[in-house]
Amino acid sequence: MPHDTALAELASFLGDRLARSKPEREAHGRSETWFPETPPDAVAYPETSAEVSRIISTCARLGCPVTAWGTGTSLEGHALAVRGGVSLDMSRMNRVLAIRAEDMQAIVQPGLTREALNSDLRATGLMFSVDPGADASLGGMAATRASGTTSVRYGTMRDNVMGLEVVLADGRVIRTGSGARKSSAGYDLTGLFVGSEGTLGIITELTLKLHGQPEAISAAVCAFDDFEAAVRTVIATIQMGIPMARIEFVDETGATVFNAANGTDLPEKPHLMVEFHGSELSAAEDAKRFGEIVAEMGGAHFDWATTTEDRNRLWKMRHGAYPACLAFRPGSMGLVTDICVPISRLAEAVRETRADIAESGLTGPIIGHVGDGNFHSVLLIERDNAAELKAAKALAHRMAERALRLGGTITGEHGVGMGKKDLMEMEHGAAWEVMARIKRALDPDGILNPGKVVEVSQ
Amino acid sequence: MPHDTALAELASFLGDRLARSKPEREAHGRSETWFPETPPDAVAYPETSAEVSRIISTCARLGCPVTAWGTGTSLEGHALAVRGGVSLDMSRMNRVLAIRAEDMQAIVQPGLTREALNSDLRATGLMFSVDPGADASLGGMAATRASGTTSVRYGTMRDNVMGLEVVLADGRVIRTGSGARKSSAGYDLTGLFVGSEGTLGIITELTLKLHGQPEAISAAVCAFDDFEAAVRTVIATIQMGIPMARIEFVDETGATVFNAANGTDLPEKPHLMVEFHGSELSAAEDAKRFGEIVAEMGGAHFDWATTTEDRNRLWKMRHGAYPACLAFRPGSMGLVTDICVPISRLAEAVRETRADIAESGLTGPIIGHVGDGNFHSVLLIERDNAAELKAAKALAHRMAERALRLGGTITGEHGVGMGKKDLMEMEHGAAWEVMARIKRALDPDGILNPGKVVEVSQ
Numbered sequence: 001m002p003h004d005t006a007l008a009e010l011a012s013f014l015g016d017r018l019a020r021s022k023p024e025r026e027a028h029g030r031s032e033t034w035f036p037e038t039p040p041d042a043v044a045y046p047e048t049s050a051e052v053s054r055i056i057s058t059c060a061r062l063g064c065p066v067t068a069w070g071t072g073t074s075l076e077g078h079a080l081a082v083r084g085g086v087s088l089d090m091s092r093m094n095r096v097l098a099i100r101a102e103d104m105q106a107i108v109q110p111g112l113t114r115e116a117l118n119s120d121l122r123a124t125g126l127m128f129s130v131d132p133g134a135d136a137s138l139g140g141m142a143a144t145r146a147s148g149t150t151s152v153r154y155g156t157m158r159d160n161v162m163g164l165e166v167v168l169a170d171g172r173v174i175r176t177g178s179g180a181r182k183s184s185a186g187y188d189l190t191g192l193f194v195g196s197e198g199t200l201g202i203i204t205e206l207t208l209k210l211h212g213q214p215e216a217i218s219a220a221v222c223a224f225d226d227f228e229a230a231v232r233t234v235i236a237t238i239q240m241g242i243p244m245a246r247i248e249f250v251d252e253t254g255a256t257v258f259n260a261a262n263g264t265d266l267p268e269k270p271h272l273m274v275e276f277h278g279s280e281l282s283a284a285e286d287a288k289r290f291g292e293i294v295a296e297m298g299g300a301h302f303d304w305a306t307t308t309e310d311r312n313r314l315w316k317m318r319h320g321a322y323p324a325c326l327a328f329r330p331g332s333m334g335l336v337t338d339i340c341v342p343i344s345r346l347a348e349a350v351r352e353t354r355a356d357i358a359e360s361g362l363t364g365p366i367i368g369h370v371g372d373g374n375f376h377s378v379l380l381i382e383r384d385n386a387a388e389l390k391a392a393k394a395l396a397h398r399m400a401e402r403a404l405r406l407g408g409t410i411t412g413e414h415g416v417g418m419g420k421k422d423l424m425e426m427e428h429g430a431a432w433e434v435m436a437r438i439k440r441a442l443d444p445d446g447i448l449n450p451g452k453v454v455e456v457s458q
Numbered sequence: 459m460p461h462d463t464a465l466a467e468l469a470s471f472l473g474d475r476l477a478r479s480k481p482e483r484e485a486h487g488r489s490e491t492w493f494p495e496t497p498p499d500a501v502a503y504p505e506t507s508a509e510v511s512r513i514i515s516t517c518a519r520l521g522c523p524v525t526a527w528g529t530g531t532s533l534e535g536h537a538l539a540v541r542g543g544v545s546l547d548m549s550r551m552n553r554v555l556a557i558r559a560e561d562m563q564a565i566v567q568p569g570l571t572r573e574a575l576n577s578d579l580r581a582t583g584l585m586f587s588v589d590p591g592a593d594a595s596l597g598g599m600a601a602t603r604a605s606g607t608t609s610v611r612y613g614t615m616r617d618n619v620m621g622l623e624v625v626l627a628d629g630r631v632i633r634t635g636s637g638a639r640k641s642s643a644g645y646d647l648t649g650l651f652v653g654s655e656g657t658l659g660i661i662t663e664l665t666l667k668l669h670g671q672p673e674a675i676s677a678a679v680c681a682f683d684d685f686e687a688a689v690r691t692v693i694a695t696i697q698m699g700i701p702m703a704r705i706e707f708v709d710e711t712g713a714t715v716f717n718a719a720n721g722t723d724l725p726e727k728p729h730l731m732v733e734f735h736g737s738e739l740s741a742a743e744d745a746k747r748f749g750e751i752v753a754e755m756g757g758a759h760f761d762w763a764t765t766t767e768d769r770n771r772l773w774k775m776r777h778g779a780y781p782a783c784l785a786f787r788p789g790s791m792g793l794v795t796d797i798c799v800p801i802s803r804l805a806e807a808v809r810e811t812r813a814d815i816a817e818s819g820l821t822g823p824i825i826g827h828v829g830d831g832n833f834h835s836v837l838l839i840e841r842d843n844a845a846e847l848k849a850a851k852a853l854a855h856r857m858a859e860r861a862l863r864l865g866g867t868i869t870g871e872h873g874v875g876m877g878k879k880d881l882m883e884m885e886h887g888a889a890w891e892v893m894a895r896i897k898r899a900l901d902p903d904g905i906l907n908p909g910k911v912v913e914v915s916q
Contacts (some may be wrong), residue, residue: 100800100802102693102697102800102801102802103800103801103802104696104697105800144642145641145642145646146642147640147642151640156640158640158646158649159617168892172888173888174886174887174888174889174892175886175887175889176886176889178862178865178866178867178885179799179800179865179866180798180799180800180830180831180832180861180865180866180867180870181798181800181801181830181831181832182605182609182614182616182798182830182832182867182870182871183603183798183867183869183870184602184603184604184605184653184867184869184870184871184872184873184874185867185868185869185873185874185878185882185885185886186653186874186882186885186886186890186893186911186912187650187653187654187658187893187896187911188603188616188646188649188650188652188653189889189892189893191616191646191649191650192645192646192649192650192896194646195642195644195645195646196645200645212697212698212699214699215699235560238562239560239562239670240670241670241672241673278740279740279743281739281740281743282736282737282739282740282743285737285739285740340638340639340640340641341637341638342558342560342561342563342637342638342639343560343561343639344558344560344561372638372639372640373638373639374638374639374640403638404636407636407637407638408636408637408638409636409638409640409641409642409643410643411641411642411643412638412640412641412642413640413642414642415642415643416642416643416644420643424643424644427636427643427644428632428633428634428643428644429632429633430630430631430632431632431633431634431647432644434626434632434647434900435644435645435647437899437900438645438650438896438899438900440899441895441896441898441899442892442895442896453644453645454644
């Protein structure tokens, strides 16, 4: 078996926290989407940073790849150990280490999930804002630079990670950032590790920015006769400077999928789902001004979710979009792809993508965080249908090309993983080689999540 | 003369845009503060990215250092060519290339200053928010990760630079970022170059985030009997979630300095200067709630700046703090240092620093962007008084140690430059060596602003 020496040495100090059974390996070889199963050679369950450091040192010395694993909810196969070696499952490092309410910060371990953190925060009046839908691990969210429904107001992981503890490829442990809200003290290493997908170091601790729980929340869902009116509403709202906490677009197919999964009766039309946070006065004012824009753009069926229960139902429906899509076509798997464009090109990007999906014959709702210019297609593929998979991949490729043509990016929030590495040179040109130089400088032996993000010859 | 071959080759294509006269060299060898004059061997004035690329290629081939120069307003000697070579004066690359109002973005050249950009933006209803006081160049502001009075609301350069064109140490030109508001497509190179102080590449174009000009503004200045009450007011305002656009602290000495320079009659007490941005309704509500907190904390002399003229006078006074300090002690020069701490430790940091300044016998107002936990001491030193300079340096060193002890950073916004390199290891430990590895990977021959930020053996 490959890497036997390394695995034996790891077992010597991890004991039964180094799992080599088939079911464990298979569970860490699967992703949420279409990628083929690629089980690692073993799964390690560290409990401390020192243990992570020892694992990495051992693996570095013996040439065994290490790929970190959070909750496995990534959509681009980031956590799959495509070159074998060890899957580093961080789920036992899931503690809240400190909540510094006065500084609006939390210090957490990477295996903690965002919902668990928010549950701990409930009584403090604070919240952690980044919300990718899935109850992902915070380490994984940082590693993939996750964002989600509330990023239009509170930012992505780039904006909400203040500092990190990271184990480097040689086993050394460093700290980046500080408890201060800003710094000019040298290169932004925190920002470099956030979004590096476990290829430059393993995150073992995070200092996160918290926000006050809003005093008042108003949320609504409204329908439009055509998607362009919905997009124009978003642009006008941004330009009026109305601070949206969430603004989500759902197309006709999405509305149909939601009705099927939730027993709702949304009109089968494009929708916007919005939320405003503020004082009683300002949230009401924002909602009123937004309502005026919607009316002007011809929106209708405007339903305010006034109670907490109504609001929870609304966002639960939105967060359940992916399983709802899979259930809509039984026996399917998803190829979920996202792009992000400047807001002025959003209507064009959605229009062309809709036409492209229609022509492909695939079922694929468009759902997105349109306040950021970011949207997803959930392409539903029959399992083992090579022709459909091929068509979906081609469609995703065209979406990425479209994003670049319109001045955007091949992925707003899902990351590179296995799905988008082949598109990186198209987006970055010579800058992609600069990324590879950084990878070689920090991980010269290519131990950390090899085969992802950059191309290095080794 | 050193680098004669390189300079001759540069002159062959730059003509009289390569200046070697003593006055030109001396003008690019001075900083705003106490650093000794270090003239470069020549000053180059490129007009295009291609020219920057050709200059860098030439210098790289012939081992001649290149240090970029914006407006020379940095406070830590960033732009001084401490190892000689060429000062790359970006002032001729000062055009606005595009204003994309719908996307709230501007594409600019690095030599453009922030006030020139805002003047161009006036009619669009948009503004560029980052405001370090000086009318600095936008390239310099990005390179030093500048921030300022409005960062508490709108963020620093880290948050407001969306993308860059950068000339690398080998002359290659790359682009980072995109026109999309977010991306997960690989390492955050934009974030890496922002704050790298010209040591990793030369910025030749920036895509900047713009914000809507606020519909309504309310500003005020108020006095407190003791600085702790002022700091408690800031903390309470943050925790109430009242969105401040600016919140500046000025101590008793600062008030005295302002009165002397501006003919005002501020009480000689600690002050807060604040500003709220929003709709008519929300700005008024924020101001009212802030007023309640001030009253509760025992603040007084609460003056609202209701007219635009009053507001301009207020912020002009604040922005003129540094020349006002120098004028306060004729014949002095400044050692200006800044630290940034978690807001919960701000009172402690200010208290200890005040005591330290008092004990040193130096005159040194404390002024700061306290909403970020960031404050400055302007230590006034008699020219050629070695004892005072030594005392000021020791005081600045103790401030940096204090910042780290309190969980903060040695510089919130002034950067490393010449003044803080010796403190970098104290803040970053092994992470400082990671910065050096990145420097070596991107600039193996140490051509770009050598001697700054990191320590590389060459």
